[in-house]
Amino acid sequence: EKMASKVSVVLRPVKSIMVRFCPFEPNVESTRKFLQCIYHKKIQATNTNCEVTTDVRHDGSEPVVDVMFADGDRLIMKGAHLTTGEMLTALASRCNAKDLKEEQKNKKKNP
Amino acid sequence: VPVPVLVLSAAPAAWLPALQLLRRGSKAVTRHWKAMHFQRQKLLALTEYVRPRPAVPPRCLPRRAPEGQQEDGYARVLRRQVEQTLRGSRMVAVCQYNSLPEEDVATLRHFLRRHNIHVHFVFNEVVRPVLAQSKYRNLLPLFVCRNILLVSPQAPAREMLRVLKGVPQVNLLGACIDDTILSRQGVENFARLPSLEASQGQTVAALSLLSSQTSSLLQRGPAHLTALLDQHIRRLRDTGAATEPPLGQSTGDH
Numbered sequence: 402e403k404m405a406s407k408v409s410v411v412l413r414p415v416k417s418i419m420v421r422f423c424p425f426e427p428n429v430e431s432t433r434k435f436l437q438c439i440y441h442k443k444i445q446a447t448n449t450n451c452e453v454t455t456d457v458r459h460d461g462s463e464p465v466v467d468v469m470f471a472d473g474d475r476l477i478m479k480g481a482h483l484t485t486g487e488m489l490t491a492l493a494s495r496c497n498a499k500d501l502k503e504e505q506k507n508k509k510k511n512p
Numbered sequence: 513v514p515v516p517v518l519v520l521s522a523a524p525a526a527w528l529p530a531l532q533l534l535r536r537g538s539k540a541v542t543r544h545w546k547a548m549h550f551q552r553q554k555l556l557a558l559t560e561y562v563r564p565r566p567a568v569p570p571r572c573l574p575r576r577a578p579e580g581q582q583e584d585g586y587a588r589v590l591r592r593q594v595e596q597t598l599r600g601s602r603m604v605a606v607c608q609y610n611s612l613p614e615e616d617v618a619t620l621r622h623f624l625r626r627h628n629i630h631v632h633f634v635f636n637e638v639v640r641p642v643l644a645q646s647k648y649r650n651l652l653p654l655f656v657c658r659n660i661l662l663v664s665p666q667a668p669a670r671e672m673l674r675v676l677k678g679v680p681q682v683n684l685l686g687a688c689i690d691d692t693i694l695s696r697q698g699v700e701n702f703a704r705l706p707s708l709e710a711s712q713g714q715t716v717a718a719l720s721l722l723s724s725q726t727s728s729l730l731q732r733g734p735a736h737l738t739a740l741l742d743q744h745i746r747r748l749r750d751t752g753a754a755t756e757p758p759l760g761q762s763t764g765d766h
Contacts, residue, residue, distance in 0.1 A: 424653070424685040424686060425653050425686065425695070426653070430656045433608060433656060434657055436610060436683075437608075437610050437611070437657055437658060440610030440611055442611065442613075453680065455680070457683055457685055457695075457696045458695075458696075459696065459697060459698075
């Protein structure tokens with residue numbers, strides 16, 4: 402919760418987030434925390450069109466976070482050996498970069 | 513600060529007090545902050561309390577083994593509550609709880625209560641020792657991050673799945689239904705099973721299938737014979753409608 406408020410993620414350029422994990426495995430804690438942070442009100446408030454789907458399996462597969470951006474890019478994070486903070490900062494940095502790009506594009510269109 | 517001043521005067525008849533308190537600036541007790549006189553400051557600094565130090569500093573002495581943490585009464589109460597809920601329930605489902613606005617929590621509780629499912633918010637530190645000693649040992653790895661328990665004395669898996677499908681923030685991780693630990697797919701398969709009466713009927717039908725087959729086999733011969741005789745009678749009747757008595761009598765003899 403604190404992490405979610407410290408790392409402000411702007412989800413505007415994100416189309417959908419898919420989180421897949423296997424809860425009986427021991428390496429899913431960071432992915433589950435990431436999922437919890439994503440559902441924080443501040444982050445959800447930045448983009449209500451973003452669909453967050455959770456896929457709970459039981460096949461011993463690794464936890465994966467699959468982010469689809471509005472411009473077609475895809476970010477796949479394998480959370481087995483990542484911490485929540487790392488995943489959040491990675492997502493935040495990419496979102497901010499895309500946001501800046503869009504703002505520049507809009508500025509060029511409407512000077 | 514009133515300063516005592518010695519005053520010597522020329523007039524011998526009257527005498528002036530030996531000391532005359534002079535008013536210099538403000539009084540001793542003021543409403544604003546007043547700086548301490550320098551002499552007073554020095555005196556207080558000199559006479560500050562110095563703690564007596566032990567001869568051997570305590571970090572050089574052998575350390576005692578850390579005592580077990582004090583058992584919190586509140587934790588004990590919560591643990592007892594969880595034990596009671598687990599004992600009296602046939603179905604225990606563990607879900608991950610991502611934050612929901614309060615009205616949504618109340619609505620979810622209402623819809624689940626309709627199917628006699630109780631929502632129980634749990635702390636991991638409280639629940640882990642309870643689970644480790646009970647039969648739900650294998651559900652231990654699920655208790656990371658915020659979780660809720662859905663407990664019920666019956667096992668309404670279908671209704672629970674339907675309600676949870678409408679709430680994306682609560683993810684079903686696993687369940688223990690009738691002493692069987694199930695994953696999410698297991699719960700979905702369990703929900704797809706027919707009801708107890710229907711499955712009992714199916715079992716009875718499957719068991720009696722062989723005997724019914726045998727009986728139908730045994731009856732095949734006589735049934736065939738009966739059908740043939742019926743057909744024969746019908747044909748005779750049709751032809752006997754033209755030539756009645758003698759054929760009717762001959763069939764009567766048989």
